[in-house]
């Protein structure tokens with residue numbers, strides 16, 4: 001049997017137009033041997049969930065710098081559960097105040113990576129958790 | 131999630147998506163899945179979309195899918211992007227141009243990396259298309275990676291191949307060199323909002339005149355994909371070609387040829403895996419390499435004896 005490749009959906013929910021971080025992360029994950037599906041800016045929660053479903057990804061990686069993470073990230077987690085994709089690893093990153101992180105983790109986001117995170121940490125986390 | 135064929139036949143998208151993953155990775159049970167679905171394939175109209183990087187293949191596919199949806203067809207898209215030969219990873223970005231389709235339950239889009247395959251598709255594209263076909267999608271688009279050359283694999287996998295060219299890129303010459311004109315059943319000159327469409331049109335016509343006269347003369351359409359212009363003409367061209375394939379008997383011929391090459395490839399694959407497994411596991415291969423390297427023997431003698439040993 002061939003090695004199963006890790007597939008990751010890198011998605012930007014909501015109206016946030018900051019895409020550098022998402023692109024940096026996408027490239028780093030590619031360079032770590034993963035298949036990264038990038039769907040571009042301004043995705044609705046439903047679009048993210050549908051894309052994750054069709055592409056049968058192992059990880060949904062959400063990037064948000066606008067401040068809307070407290071609503072949008074948990075909605076993605078719930079949407080995935082409703083599709084029978086509760087076992088997908090959901091992680092997030094961007095400008096996210098430390099105070100918000102426990103709440104997000106409680107909601108099912110497995111890890112949050114804030115500005116300045118070395119991409120290696122993200123790669124290691126994914127490899128250890130899929 | 132546990133995969134079950136029952137869910138697959140009941141139309142679960144989750145099951146289709148998972149089936150493609152299992153087959154793409156050759157996970158346990160993948161051959162059983164392919165065996166079970168094979169009898170239900172051959173219904174779908176399979177359309178290949180090829181052309182240079184950035185020519186507008188995804189944008190065009192997005193519009194074509196919408197058009198077929200209006201005609202009441204369900205549609206699948208298999209979008210291939212290159213896998214990095216260094217890391218084995220890939221960024222699959224074709225979906226960016228198809229976001230409008232994501233929520234349409236009559237559309238299924240799947241992105242795939244080439245994973246080392248060179249012909250513009252992945253080795254598992256054909257299987258993914260079969261899964262979509264058996265699952266019940268009416269029309270299936272395959273978007274090749276835009277390497278702009280040696281995209282010939284698409285011909286083996288699609289009933290109709292749409293070649294997307296762009297004016298003013300020197301594309302015309304490139305296309306001729308790459309043999310892309312030979313594979314087109316329908317052409318479209320995309321980005322017609324730019325200069326040079328007339329010239330490109332003339333060049334394509336001239337090249338087609340040079341080729342052997344065929345029953346089917348590929349039509350040359352014009353599109354501005356990002357504005358949705360010219361889409362109906364392309365659809366007409368594709369459907370005309372479909373009709374031609376059916377009436378001339380060429381559809382059967384192409385599909386029979388596909389079965390032939392597919393089986394030959396599978397046999398080739400199976401044998402070479404078997405042989406390589408045999409000689410690497412016993413450590414023989416490393417020994418042979420050393421002996422050949424030292425010029426104690428030569429590769430021809432060695433291969434004769436390896437293959438002879440296994441198939442005596």
Ligand code: B12
Nearest residue numbers: 016017018019020021061062063065066093094114115117
């Ligand atoms: C560059 C920048 C811009 C550029 C964006 C260019 C682009 N295409 O991305 C421009 C100039 C366009 C811009 C515009 C605006 N910006 Co601005 N911008 C920044 C700035 C300075 C840097 C962001 C950046 O690119 N960093 C580099 C990347 C590589 O880092 P990163 O995104 O943080 O990603 C890292 C990690 O967070 C993590 N990560 C990120 N995403 C993900 C995802 C996953 C899954 C994982 C695992 C990890 C991960 O990994 C990355 C690598 O370490 C930040 C301030 C800051 N220091 O963060 C403000 C900032 C984000 N912007 C801000 C604002 C307010 C705006 C504007 C609204 C300003 C305005 N009033 O017009 C607009 C809105 C634009 C829009 N449409 O959304 C605010 C946001 C405030 C908030 N969250 O409450 C910030 C924080 C500045 C501030 N302190 O006020 N901005």
Ligand SMILES: Nc1nc2c(ncn2[C@@H]2O[C@H](COP(=O)(O)OP(=O)(O)OP(=O)(O)O)[C@@H](O)[C@H]2O)c(=O)[nH]1
Nearest residue numbers: 183184185186187188189276320321322354355356
């Ligand atoms: N001006 C113009 N731009 C277009 C047209 N069609 C597509 N584009 C733009 O061309 C760029 C590339 O389009 P894609 O559809 O991604 O092209 P592609 O052939 O799928 O690209 P790859 O998959 O990367 O090879 C995008 O920015 C499109 O918006 C057109 O008719 N005119």
Ligand SMILES: [Mg+2]
Nearest residue numbers: 187188224273
């Ligand atoms: Mg594309």
